[in-house]
Amino acid sequence: MQLPFLKKSPNTSTREYFFALEIDHGLIKSAVWSVINDKPQVLAVSSNQSWDDKSEDSLITAADAALSDATSHLDPTGKVNIHKVIFGLPADWVGADKISSTQLHHLKALSEKLDLQPMGFVVPPEAATKYLQFTEGVPPTTILIGFWPHILEITLVRLGxxxxxxxxxxxxxxxxxxxxxxxxxxxxxMLPSRMLLYDSGIDLEEIKQLLLAHPWQAPTKHLPFLHFPKVEILPSDFTIRAIALSGGSEVAQATGLINSASETAVEQETVSEPAHSAADLGFVKDVDIITQSPPPPP
Incomplete structure (x- = not known):
């Protein structure tokens, strides 16, 4: 008897899992993702972990806690071992599409200490822009605002x-x-009349109301808003999912986990133009980014 509508469950023991590790100013979070049905999918997300935004030891401790938390959500038995990782790095850690020398040293130490194999990196606003373009179906025009413990990250996006x-x-x-x-x-x-807020685990509703009450179009502000901006709050796990899914798609194509032809067809249906190529995002096939030379000093 043929059972065409009953498909055999995938063998999770042979499935390859990957980490996405988002390092922000003062906070770290992670996700576990895998390629399922020819698409990257997020399977587990960690809680936020604080670090001092300075020391290597603090970075490694917080990263270890975030990775362990995400892994425990995927597999409470602890039998799954994950080593390959995509980094989401702060914008000021990257210059000319390469990681700065000081931060590269920290990432190398983190990778060695936690037995990680870096697959590439992406800056969260870039991943978020591409993910927005994918989910909304049009190139976004917006102001992305990230609220971290000591830093605001403000990104201007126009037509993707x-x-x-x-x-x-x-x-x-x-x-x-x-x-x-x-x-x-x-x-x-002209500034976009849309603000998208993403968070560091704080209550963004209060900040949203604060921004909505601000006189953005007042002549004394000298800000070129054509319309009063609309303010929206993105889900708390939006950026780590964006890193895993948009960055993961690049990695999966570069390493042959996703059929390039089918992935291209999907992107053409949903995204008019990709935000970056694999090389733009730092993803290089069969190359460990931590071994690459940092950019020369300015």
């Missing part, structure tokens, strides 16, 4: 392209901090 990211030290006046970041985009004639 990033015009730049500004890091602003966080003060007690968050609306003024956002104004400061937006003011640095001095060559922009």
């Amino acid at each position: 392209k990033i015009d730049g990211t500004q890091l602003v030290h966080k003060s007690a006046h968050l609306a003024d901090d956002v104004v400061e970041g937006l003011s640095r985009f001095s060559d922009i004639d």
